[in-house]
Amino acid sequence: MTNIPSISDFGISARGYAEFFDGIPAAIYRTTLEGKIVYCNRAFAQLFGFDAAAELIDSPIIELYRNKKDRGLFVHSILQRGRLVDLPIGFKMKNGTPVLCAVTAKVVLDDDGMVVHLDGFMRDITGQTPSPQTYARLDGVADDFNDVVVIMDLQGELIDINRAGEQLLGYSRKQMQGQPLSGFFVPEDREFFIIFLSDTLKIGRNETVLAVMDHSGQKHHLDWHAYLVRNEGRPHHIKCIVRDVSDIVTRQRQHNIDQKFQGVLEMAGGVAHSLNQPLTIVNNLLSELLVQQQPEDSIFPKLLKVHDQINKMNEIANKIGNIKKYEAMDYVAGVKIVDIDKASWARDKDKL
Template sequence: MKSEKSKNIYLENILENSPISIIAVDASGKVILWNKAAEKIFGWKQSEIIGKQNPIIPKDRKKEFEELLTKSLKGENVIDFHTVRKCKNGADIHVSISVSAWKDEEGNVIGGIAQMIDITDRVSAEKSLLESQERYKNLFYCIRDAILVADTERNIISCNPAFTEIFGYSSEEIIGKKTLTIYENEEQFLELGKALKEHYGKEPFLYTVNYKRKNGSVFPGETGVFYLRDFKSNVTGFIGLIRDISDRIEAETALKQSEKKYREFFEKDLSGDFLSTIDGKLIDCNPAFLKILGFDSLEDINLHKLHSIYQNKKDRNELIKHLKKNKEISNYEIT
């Protein structure tokens, strides 16, 4: 008898001092057990709640509560059921509930007992993670640059629609292949591999190499390389953001050719041509300009200042005045 009493006291201490909220109700839904953890989580004191209908059930969860109670009265167990419960201050919290039958000393089921863990922070974190994943998913699928994801062995594990459009491979064709498949040649593959090793684990970097499409055509690609990391910040792979810069390269080449063409014209022109700042610093001039004015070099003129080539300094001031007003002048005579 004494042993049985000691056992009951022991169990009561466990229930009362458990860090997990433990609540028991009878068959009618009235509270018959409410431990300290329940007081802390939900706000009601034990003295306020014993013998009363369970107040933590939101109106839209009444049917759910009744179904859980019915299962416990039948001796069925419910494990890790996620739902919402209400606190005394009116706030709703997310909880994980495990429910079982509550029995008397003779083993008769007299109600249900529930263990509840507050998982509000976890639910909030999961929601934030899902929202973040959705944002990045939208970015991944909508961005117009090719995105390629590879593991540390440079095996392709994912790509976006823009990649399939630019390179001509379907995702089924390319996933699982070595990234060597998309380079112009092995030399280009090894070149970027060297850059990966040099920057390994550091900040993202840009690199330009030649890539090859499925149809064999080659294009220059500016590649932004980012490192994939696990929760311990270990590198687990790479993300390549590839932009076709063929148009830019063509424009730069055309500009260089144009500059070369006009530089040749500038150098060979028999008229004196020069470029200067408004305040008179000579930036450039052609050989004819030096010859006409009797100077040996651009540096020689700058030693004397551009103003010195005018017989009357007022002439230059008038020239600048006309230039500012009309933006351009021609056949303007000075001595």
């Protein structure tokens, strides 16, 4: 086994090691998964207007977020991917002054593969982001498109949307402008939108299928094609062409369900066929033994009970072989199992 060198092997004391990291001019930090700041260096403290890192140790990092919901989305996203690079997130300084940071972070695992820490560093990009007045706006031509056209800033806030987007989401353009686009996604896809945004900023373009919820509560599966628009060589905003593919997704999911259920039916038929032969043999042998016994023999009632149970197993095997529809029943702890009686009865009902 290879021995990993310790700090002392390099002639560096623990204090010297800490001073080294504290002197790095990049805002470095470590938090627990729950959000408690375990370590941060001087640059991190100064970024948020604190005099020393000690003021932040053991405090909740969520208090530095401008929008506390961003913390939850950030954690969900990094747990999905394991690493995020240069993700723009809005924070606030000690005195409440807004600050925009590009966050790069990764998960830290223990020996059992469990997440114990989130390590990262931040860059202040407040002065590097375009002012809202410089953002591109959609012209009247975009309102003639059947597809949805969205322009968002580098943090994922909606700048503009065409008429097709208004009609799909059920909100007016004025109501949506300036709102975080993540708020329109269904809860289970919000963290994937953060990953989508991070990857778009990293590689310049991206595409995926994510679902949104319209004003009436209806779910729409949308095919997103995003392009990073640059101005004078620097990222400026993101333009998305979005197409509603709900019908395609629904058909594909139904097709997958049908395929899986067909496999279950074939397996059920195979199980029933495999059970019937040994059950028939056992049933016949028990019948012979019962004929040879007298009712007053002590073994007779026991053999009779076994014979009855074998008959019940035969009935169950026949029902399994007759399953043609999915009928579920509640089991324990919220788990559902196949209701063999109803599922086999459904087939008999179809024959009537």
